[in-house]
Amino acid sequence: MSAKVDTSLPLEYQTEQDRMNILGFWVFLGAEIVLFATLFGVYGVLYERFAGGPTHKDIFVIKDVMIQTVLLLTSSFTMGIAIFEMRRNNLKGLITWLVITLALGAGFLFMEINEFIHYAHEGATMQTSAFLSSLFVLLGTHGAHVTLGIGWATMVIIQLLKRGLTPTTARKTFIIGLYWHFLDVVWIFIFTFVYLKGLVA
Amino acid sequence: MGIKWDEFFITGDPLILGSQIAILLTMVGAVAGITYLKKWKYLWTEWLTTVDHKKIGIMYIISAVLMFFRGGMDGLLMKAQTSRPEMEFLNSQHYNEIFTTHGVIMILFMAMPFLIGLMNVVIPLQIGARDVAFPQLNALSFWLFFSGAMLFNISFVIGGSPDAGWTSYFPLAGKEFSPGIGNNFYAVALQIAGIGTLMTGINFIVTILKMRTKGMTLMKMPMFTWTTFVTSILIVAAFPIFTVALALMTFDRLYGTHFFTVSGGGMDMLWANLFWLWGHPEVYIVALPAFGIFSEVIATFSRKSLFGYKSMVFSILGIALLSMVVWVHHFYTMGSGPAVNSFFSITTMAIAIPTGVKMFNWLFTMRKGRIKITSAMLWALAFVPCFVIGGVTGVMLAMGAADYQYHNTLFLVAHFHYVLIPGVVFAVFAGLYYWWPKMFGFMLNEKIGKWHFWLFVIGFNVTFMPMFFLGLNGAVRRAYTYSAESGFAPLFMLSAIGSIVLAAGFAVFCYNIYWSIRYADRNISSDPWDARTLEWSTASPVQFYNFAKLPEVKSLDPFWHMKKKNEGLTLHDSEIEEIHMPSNSWVPIYMGVIFGIAGFFLVFEWHIAAAVAGIGIFAGLIIRSFDYNEGFHVSKEEIHRIENAWRKTEGEVHDHVS
Numbered sequence: 001m002s003a004k005v006d007t008s009l010p011l012e013y014q015t016e017q018d019r020m021n022i023l024g025f026w027v028f029l030g031a032e033i034v035l036f037a038t039l040f041g042v043y044g045v046l047y048e049r050f051a052g053g054p055t056h057k058d059i060f061v062i063k064d065v066m067i068q069t070v071l072l073l074t075s076s077f078t079m080g081i082a083i084f085e086m087r088r089n090n091l092k093g094l095i096t097w098l099v100i101t102l103a104l105g106a107g108f109l110f111m112e113i114n115e116f117i118h119y120a121h122e123g124a125t126m127q128t129s130a131f132l133s134s135l136f137v138l139l140g141t142h143g144a145h146v147t148l149g150i151g152w153a154t155m156v157i158i159q160l161l162k163r164g165l166t167p168t169t170a171r172k173t174f175i176i177g178l179y180w181h182f183l184d185v186v187w188i189f190i191f192t193f194v195y196l197k198g199l200v201a
Numbered sequence: 202m203g204i205k206w207d208e209f210f211i212t213g214d215p216l217i218l219g220s221q222i223a224i225l226l227t228m229v230g231a232v233a234g235i236t237y238l239k240k241w242k243y244l245w246t247e248w249l250t251t252v253d254h255k256k257i258g259i260m261y262i263i264s265a266v267l268m269f270f271r272g273g274m275d276g277l278l279m280k281a282q283t284s285r286p287e288m289e290f291l292n293s294q295h296y297n298e299i300f301t302t303h304g305v306i307m308i309l310f311m312a313m314p315f316l317i318g319l320m321n322v323v324i325p326l327q328i329g330a331r332d333v334a335f336p337q338l339n340a341l342s343f344w345l346f347f348s349g350a351m352l353f354n355i356s357f358v359i360g361g362s363p364d365a366g367w368t369s370y371f372p373l374a375g376k377e378f379s380p381g382i383g384n385n386f387y388a389v390a391l392q393i394a395g396i397g398t399l400m401t402g403i404n405f406i407v408t409i410l411k412m413r414t415k416g417m418t419l420m421k422m423p424m425f426t427w428t429t430f431v432t433s434i435l436i437v438a439a440f441p442i443f444t445v446a447l448a449l450m451t452f453d454r455l456y457g458t459h460f461f462t463v464s465g466g467g468m469d470m471l472w473a474n475l476f477w478l479w480g481h482p483e484v485y486i487v488a489l490p491a492f493g494i495f496s497e498v499i500a501t502f503s504r505k506s507l508f509g510y511k512s513m514v515f516s517i518l519g520i521a522l523l524s525m526v527v528w529v530h531h532f533y534t535m536g537s538g539p540a541v542n543s544f545f546s547i548t549t550m551a552i553a554i555p556t557g558v559k560m561f562n563w564l565f566t567m568r569k570g571r572i573k574i575t576s577a578m579l580w581a582l583a584f585v586p587c588f589v590i591g592g593v594t595g596v597m598l599a600m601g602a603a604d605y606q607y608h609n610t611l612f613l614v615a616h617f618h619y620v621l622i623p624g625v626v627f628a629v630f631a632g633l634y635y636w637w638p639k640m641f642g643f644m645l646n647e648k649i650g651k652w653h654f655w656l657f658v659i660g661f662n663v664t665f666m667p668m669f670f671l672g673l674n675g676a677v678r679r680a681y682t683y684s685a686e687s688g689f690a691p692l693f694m695l696s697a698i699g700s701i702v703l704a705a706g707f708a709v710f711c712y713n714i715y716w717s718i719r720y721a722d723r724n725i726s727s728d729p730w731d732a733r734t735l736e737w738s739t740a741s742p743v744q745f746y747n748f749a750k751l752p753e754v755k756s757l758d759p760f761w762h763m764k765k766k767n768e769g770l771t772l773h774d775s776e777i778e779e780i781h782m783p784s785n786s787w788v789p790i791y792m793g794v795i796f797g798i799a800g801f802f803l804v805f806e807w808h809i810a811a812a813v814a815g816i817g818i819f820a821g822l823i824i825r826s827f828d829y830n831e832g833f834h835v836s837k838e839e840i841h842r843i844e845n846a847w848r849k850t851e852g853e854v855h856d857h858v859s
Contacts, residue, residue, distance in 0.1 A: 016411075020334045024407045027437060031399055035441035038478075042449065042460065042471065049466030051459070126458050130466035133458035137449065151819075155826045168829065 010087060011170035018171040025175045029182050036186050039141055040193060043134040047198075051129035056198030059124050061115070065195045068111045069187065072146075075104035076184035083177045091165050094173065098157055101180065105150050112143050135194065142190060145183050152176055208382060208805075211358055214295065216278075221358045250785040252336035253745055254321045257343050259640060261318030262633070264347055268310040269707065271354060275303035277704055280664070284697035286685040296681035297364040298383065302357065304367025305387070308487065309394060310350040312621070315629040316490045317346075317401055320429045322640055323632075324405065326736030326743065327423045329414025329752045334407040336783045337825075342397040342404065344793025349394025352800050356386040360804065363387040366679065368476055368531075369450070371461035371469040376454050385804040388451045393796050395443055402436030405429055414735070416754035420514070423734045423758075424500075424507055427514055428493030431521045435482050435489070438525065443479035446472065455806055470535065477528035485524040487621070489517060491628030492559060495581045498631045499563050501732045502578040503570025506758050509562040516555030523552045533604040542601035549599035556592060560585065575730070576650030580631035583658045584623045591619030594669065609679075612672025618665045630657075630710070638729050642742040643721040649713040657706030663699025667692040727847065733758035738770070740847040746780045746835055749844050772848065777840050783832040792821045 005014050013019055047056075078101045085093035116136070119125070126136035153176045160169050211217050235241055248256060278299050282291045291299065321339065325332055333339050356362045363383040365374035374384050409430045413422070422430070450472070452458040459465030461472040500507045507513060529537055529545040537545075563585065572578070594616040598604055607613060630653075638644045668676075671692050676683065683689050728737040738760045739748055749772055756762050763769040799814035 020407050020411050023411060024335060024403055027403045027406050031403065031437045031441045034438060035445055038442045038445040038475065042445070042475070045468060045471055046460070046466065049459075049468070051464075051466035126452070126456070128465070130459040130468065133452070133460055133465075133467070137452060137458070137460075152826070155823060159827065163829075172826075 005167070011089075011165060011167055012086075012174040013171075014167045018167055021171055022175060022178075025178060029178065032182065036141070036189070039134075039138045040189065043138050043194065046130040046134040049130035051131075053129040053132060054122055054124045055131070059119050059122050060195055060198055061118065062195070062199060064111060064115055064118075065191065068108050068115070069191050071104050071108040071111065072184055072187050075101045075108065076181055078104060079177050079180045083174060086165065086170060086173055089165060091160065094165070095157055095160055098153060098160075098173075102150050102153055102157075105146055105180075109143060109146055109150070112139065112146075138190065138194065142183065142186055145186075149176065149179055149183060152179070208360055211361055216295075217358060224358060246785065249790050250340075250787050252332075252340050252783050252785055252789075254325050254333050254336065254339060255640065255743055255745075257339055258318045258321030258323075260343055261314045261321060261346070264350060265311050265315035265318060265629075266711075268306050268314070268350060268354075272303050272306040272311050273704060273707060275299045275306070277700055279303065280697040280700040282681060283683070283693050285694070286683050286687070286690050288682055291681065293681045294364065297366075297679075298357065298362035300679060301363050301366050301369075301387075302353070305353065305363075305391070306350075308367065308483070308621075309391065310346075310353065312487045312625045312629070313398065314346055314350075316432075316487060316625070317342075317398070319494065319629065319632045319636065320405065320425075320490060323636055323736055324408065324426055324429050325412070326639070326739065326747060327426050327734050328409060328412060328417060329735050329748060329754065330408065330412035331747045331751075331780065332783065333404050334412060335404050337786050337789060338400050339404055340786065340789035341792055342400040344789045345397030345400070345796060346394045348793040348797035348800070349390045349392070349397065352393065352797055352804070353386055353390035356383060356390075356804075360386065368480070369472075370476075371450075371453075371467075371472040372463055374450065374454075374472075375462045376457075377462065377464075382804055382806070385451075385454055385806070388447050388454060389800045389804050392444065392447045392451070393800050395440055395447065398436055399440045399444070402433040402440065405433040406437065409433070414751045414754060417759075420511070421754055421757050421759075423493075424496035424510070424513060425490065425493035425734075428489040428491075428496075428517055431517050432486050432489045435486050435521050435524065439479045439482035439486065442475055443483075446475035446479065449475075451803075455803070470532075473532050473535065474528070477531040478525075481528040481531065482521075482524045484620075485520055488624045489520065491625045492517070494628045494632040494635070495563060495584060496566075497734065498577045498581045498635050499566050500758070501635070501730050502573045502575055502581075503567045504573070504731070505566055505570045506733070506761075507562065508565035508568075509558070510757060512558050513562050516558045519555040520552060523548055523555075527552065530599060530601070530604075533601045534608050539601075546599055546601040550596055553592060553596050553599075560589065575634070576645070576647055576654060577631045577635040577730075579651065579654045580627045580634070583654070584627045584631075587619060587623035587627070587658070587662070591616060591621075591623060595620060607672055609677055610672035611668040611676045611678055614678050615665045615668035615672060618661075618668075622661055622665070627658075630654075635730070636736075637717075638725060639736055639741050639743060642725070643717060643723050644725060644729060645713050645717045646721065649709060649716055653706055653709040653713055655706075656702055656709055660699050660701070660703030660706050664696050664703055665699070667696045667699075671696075728760075731764075733761040735760050738763065740843075744843050744847075746782055746840070749780075749840050750776045750778075772844060774841065777837050777844070779837060780835040780840065781832055782835060784830050786828070786830070788821055788825050788828070792818065795821060 007014060012022065078097050082094050082097035082101060085097055116139075119132075119136075124132050126133045156169070156172050156176050159172065163169050210221070235244060248260065251257065278291060279296065282288050282296055321333070361381050361383040363369065363374075363379075363386055365379055365384055365387075369384060369387055372378055374387070409422070409426060449458070449460040453460050453462055453467070459467035461467050461469050463469055496507055496513065527545055527549045529541060530549045533542050533545070563581075574582075594612070598607065598613060598616055634645050634650055671689055672678075674689065676687070676689050676693075683693075725741070727739065727741045729741075730737070735752055735754070736743075738752060752759065752763075753769065795814055795817040799811050799818060802808075802811035802814055
């Protein structure tokens with residue numbers, strides 16, 4: 001509760017409440033790991049249950065997946081630069097890199113929606129088979145997280161524009177940064193265990 | 202899609218019609234009463250928008266007691282139906298609905314909120330903090346739980362109750378075999394409440410890690426704090442699994458996916474695995490804090506510090522770890538094979554070891570103690586033998602091979618009631634009698650409390666002991682009736698009589714609350730039990746900022762040592778400083794309501810309306826994001842005034858030292 005400020009620390013860690021918020025978010029990410037692990041587990045159980053419908057090889061387009069991967073991994077890198085600019089107390093740089101991050105995220109999302117439309121055209125919907133149910137829900141949950149992240153980061157950018165860099169806005173920015181990197185890590189698992197494994201199998 | 206008006210109100214059952222009328226009258230009565238007494242503003246500012254952990258805890262406890270009533274009525278109806286062979290009191294469908302709601306309500310809407318309520322009241326006080334780490338999130342947790350509970354509860358008058366058991370196994374729970382909307386209520390209401398619980402878990406982990414007062418290392422934490430901490434970790438580890446399972450269930454039921462439906466390549470056993478992967482830790486999520494309560498109560502009323510504190514901590518951690526690797530013991534007979542069954546047999550039986558350690562620690566705590574038999578202590582004493590019966594029958598069930606004999610019989614039902622009722626219900630009663638003066642500044646009546654205790658404990662044993670024998674004789678669970686030739690009738694009758702005694706015990710408990718509110722002595726000390734932990738070093742009821750000066754801790758049972766040495770009890774004027782407190786917020790209750798509305802539409806598969814309500818949820822998140830309310834400061838003068846009102850002489854804590 002106390003508002004004691006320790007200026008020797010980075011901006012986002014300066015008050016006790018901000019430190020607790022960041023720790024709380026790490027714990028929340030722990031819960032998110034369990035959530036995605038469960039979805040991966042479900043996918044792992046169902047991934048060869050095609051029920052006569054399309055298989056991995058019928059629907060995956062590796063080129064598009066590569067583009068998605070590059071977009072998202074780059075966005076994680078730009079998010080890193082954004083936080084770096086925040087540490088340098090450069091508000092303009094921070095916002096610029098955040099906007100670039102979100103643009104890359106939006107590009108990823110655009111590609112993913114196209115991918116889903118493509119699947120649907122191939123007759124692969126989530127009602128088709130257990131494999132596709134688990135695929136759509138796993139990818140969709142990740143995609144929903146990206147969507148939420150874009151909306152959330154937009155709110156943070158508005159607050160940065162309104163209030164500048166304060167311990168509170170810095171903490172919010174730092175937390176959305178953690179969230180964004182987390183989504184990237186999840187994507188690496190999706191790329192490996194869904195797409196690569198699907199194409200190799 | 203489309204609005205299913207024909208499925209809206211449940212008609213044609215006199216019991217349900219009576220409930221509908223009763224609910225309507227109660228609501229009208231409550232609204233009229235509050236309006237007449239002009240209490241709306243008080244209700245809104247003091248309770249509905251509060252972020253004070255103690256008030257949130259009290260609201261949790263009130264909700265839990267109401268849910269206890271609802272779940273208990275379900276239990277009584279079941280007992281009435283099975284009291285005689287070929288009984289025609291409830292039909293099979295109605296019976297299915299009742300055992301489903303009984304299970305869900307008792308575990309998720311009674312046991313958990315009761316314990317979380319006690320945690321909310323006690324934990325920040327025990328660790329010498331002014332609040333939890335995230336007060337507004339705490340209020341949100343409560344309102345999400347409440348919203349989920351209400352959504353689940355209206356199912357029996359609007360739309361129809363879920364009827365696939367509290368485990369909701371597929372394919373029974375799927376659209377094919379449960380085409381009504383009852384199981385949608387299960388999927389959606391538990392999801393909403395579950396999100397609230399997850400938030401609570403996160404909140405308490407951070408609170409306990411970061412907000413302990415000066416000097417309180419992890420190994421100096423009171424046992425209830427320890428169990429709450431480990432429980433919170435279990436919540437964070439287990440609840441996301443349930444979140445996913447319920448979401449997949451929702452997809453299967455509402456959008457025609459094939460996760461658990463056997464057509465389209467789905468796998469019904471996947472549900473069983475996901476459910477119990479959450480469901481088994483859930484058993485310990487409710488049991489561990491209860492163990493913590495018993496530890497506090499036994500130590501206080503034996504007037505000794507807890508025996509084997511370190512072994513207690515390690516056994517909690519051991520139980521938590523093992524609880525995550527035993528889930529298959531819930532379905533030994535579903536074809537997992539001998540190797541898998543053996544692994545889960547061994548891990549399951551291993552849980553008896555740390556639990557046994559705890560049992561002996563409690564017994565050794567009492568040994569050579571100066572035991573005071575209060576109501577709270579009675580519950581702890583009765584817990585020991587009753588829980589041992591539950592535990593021993595648990596080890597019987599843990600043997601995979603033997604389980605083929607008694608799975609799906611009343612033996613199992615008797616076992617888990619022997620674990621959950623002594624292990625959780627006795628504990629929350631003990632906790633309530635113990636911490637009641639801290640919450641409200643007066644005690645529950647001890648004499649009525651003993652009536653409550655004896656009726657409840659005798660009723661409990663008479664209800665569930667016969668079920669062991671019924672089960673071993675082959676009486677299956679979930680069956681709504683049985684033939685006269687089976688020979689089950691006398692034991693079923695005995696069990697039904699027991700349930701009436703049990704219910705009488707609960708009624709006496711409610712009467713005790715009523716009596717104590719009206720007549721109990723308000724002039725009690727802040728430490729009526731001569732207790733050991735920090736929550737007793739501050740006023741009863743606790744002032745909203747908890748501690749005028751945060752206490753400093755040097756040992757286990759810090760307050761006890763402060764009293765013994767007569768130091769650290771006084772508060773000097775010069776030590777009073779301004780205190781920063783969080784402001785009330787309407788956002789948590791708004792989120793609860795809007796989640797409830799969205800959930801309701803989703804249950805009825807009115808997707809457009811649900812989407813509109815969903816926008817309301819995002820609006821709430823955005824409002825919260827832009828909220829920069831920094832709270833307020835309590836002035837030195839106000840603290841001075843409040844502290845003076847309860848400390849005997851100016852600047853001093855009362856001088857009781859034993």
